[in-house]
Amino acid sequence: MSGKISITKLVLVPAVATLAVTLLRVTGELLHWSRTLFNPTPGGGGAIVGIVWLIPVFGVYFALRLAKLGEAPERPGRAIGYAALGFAILAAGFLMFQYAFQSLHGLVVMWGTAALGGMLPRYGWRGLYKVLIAYAYLARIPVAIVMLLATLGAWESHYSALAFPTTRMSPLAQYFLLGFFPQLVWWVGLTLTVGVLVGSVAAAIALQVKSRKPMAA
Secondary structure, X not given: OOOOOOHHHHHXXXXXXXXHHHHHHHXXXXXXXXXXXXXXXXXXXXXXXXXXXXXXXXHHHHHHHHHHOOOOOOOHHHHHHHHHHHHHHHHHHHHHHHHOOOOHHHHXXXXXXXXXXXXXXXXXXXXXXXXXXXXXXXXXXXHHHHHHHHHHOOOOOOOOHHHOOOOOOOHHHHHHHHHHHHHHHHHHHHHHHHHHHHHHHHHHHHHHHHHHOOOOO
């Protein structure tokens, strides 16, 4: 970063907005609001209210802000390529766990591929990567805390790790297995790969449009 804007200032509002969505999602599930909006079932997939949808939104937002400040990647294609490769590695680990071996070893492989995939976008656009990794942890640490409370309190919510079928283990062990590590490893990796990917595409388009504008007389 060149110092024109601090990472803290850049991520503050998006982080607060993301926290607000998390709290709204928790409230909606516990008060049994619309399942379309607040899906409380394990995984919570498809719910309209959720912070996963904010990843591409803020990926584009951060990228355009950085590009406007003159911190666009020197080679947008390289940034896109590294992010796409990272996402492919993360997705491969996820698919292997889902369809090949659902076990503790499978989880470790899935976390490992997420960590590896999440590191690659750094080599394409370091500035955006730094912003997104700060945002990712600010977004996911509150979710990890909510999941701890939900698991220990046996909430009827997708945030409770007890909602996921597993072998016999204590609620705390189940939380670390299905809450803590997924939030702070897998979801962070997804945020980095998707965020840099869509952000790099948006920056490349913005740079193309800017370069085609006629010079002022």
